[in-house]
Ligand SMILES: NC(=O)c1ccc[n+]([C@@H]2O[C@H](COP(=O)([O-])OP(=O)(O)OC[C@H]3O[C@@H](n4cnc5c(N)ncnc54)[C@H](O)[C@@H]3O)[C@@H](O)[C@H]2O)c1
């Protein structure tokens with residue numbers, strides 16, 4: 001298998017690295033045009049349009065949108081019928097994810113100034129949110145937990161989940177996860193039509209205040225387009241992993257860690273940085289040997305050949321600098337003293353430290369959220385969290401004494417802006 005081999009010592013390394021990373025989520029013009037049309041249609045025709053697109057893209061044969069809603073009893077039945085090991089694993093993962101997210105809750109605060117003026121910030125939760133759980137190429141019960149638990153912890157009252165069910169096949173673990181999390185309503189719809197239904201509301205699907213969760217390019221383009229009508233968490237792209245190894249890791253472990261994200265999607269990106277050319281050779285050999293055993297080897301091969309790379313760096317300091325440029329969704333630090341090294345990392349969605357911490361643990365059960373910024377957006381955004389389901393209102397209660405001081409300042413500035421009503425409004429309160 002031909003995986004790109006780069007060296008930071010090569011004259012054209014910077015250009016090669018930029019070419020490797022070039023990928024703009026939801027920026028494909030053709031996809032964007034398809035999505036624009038779907039959204040327009042869903043806005044105009046509601047249920048009928050959502051039903052039509054769902055039957056077309058997911059190969060279902062529903063005759064009404066109501067048929068695509070999964071009743072609570074079916075969610076609970078799915079949970080009750082799970083094999084014990086799956087039920088316990090789901091519950092254990094949910095408990096760990098909840099404990100972690102409880103630490104993120106933002107609290108209201110206020111303070112009182114010497115003249116009695118009170119200022120502060122009141123934190124409230126969103127009323128109703130839409131949770132997008134991907135389902136086209138694989139089913140993601142873990143994404144149900146990662147979307148729903150922070151919303152619940154924040155205190156959101158209504159959780160409306162959408163998940164495509166290609167060929168009408170429902171995944172029992174996905175349904176069970178919705179039951180474990182207390183999701184309010186579940187619809188078997190996906191893609192741009194599901195995003196449109198949540199954003200605009202239809203006869204059957206309620207309009208939400210914010211849509212969160214990962215998805216493919218159609219989902220990403222739709223979320224970008226409905227932003228403003230509703231809030232969104234982020235525009236997430238295909239999964240990514242960057243491994244930095246000191247060269248003393250087990251090459252089979254490293255190869256499998258790269259596969260773990262490559263197997264998500266042909267467009268997923270897996271990159272390894274190491275100062276050791278010998279280690280890069282060992283990982284290349286292990287990839288070739290191990291890939292033949294992988295059920296999703298076609299996806300892995302395409303991802304690694306088109307978007308993967310093994311990069312030789314001068315030293316680990318240079319690896320940290322490259323990592324900060326790449327700003328990967330997931331970063332594995334496979335080295336001694338990884339905690340210390342992590343202080344050099346400014347931009348990464350999640351940092352997995354030490355040779356025992358494979359990224360896959362974070363996908364399911366470590367505790368932190370697996371919905372993370374991709375495509376270099378970790379430079380300016382953060383993992384999905386409780387804070388995405390909370391918002392802040394500023395609090396201002398000016399005392400009579402405070403109105404005198406502030407009134408004069410405000411009036412002066414208002415006259416400076418030529419806004420007479422602002423100035424007079426403040427001056428009315430002056431004694
Ligand atoms: N960041 C995360 O936390 C995370 C978690 C899980 C999955 N993912 C990523 O999410 C993505 C999931 O993608 P997926 O495709 O499996 O599921 P998906 O649910 O995102 O997309 C499936 C939907 O895409 C739409 N679609 C497909 N082809 C279409 C076409 N030609 N025209 C119009 N619409 C079309 C259909 O409506 C279908 O229901 C993958 O890239 C995966 O790596 C990310």
Ligand SMILES: N[C@H](CO)Cc1c[nH]c[nH+]1
Nearest residue numbers: 140142143239240363370
């Ligand atoms: N790695 C994905 C986020 O990029 C999340 C996931 C779910 N299941 C397995 N993995």
Ligand SMILES: [Zn+2]
Nearest residue numbers: 260261264363
């Ligand atoms: Zn994963």
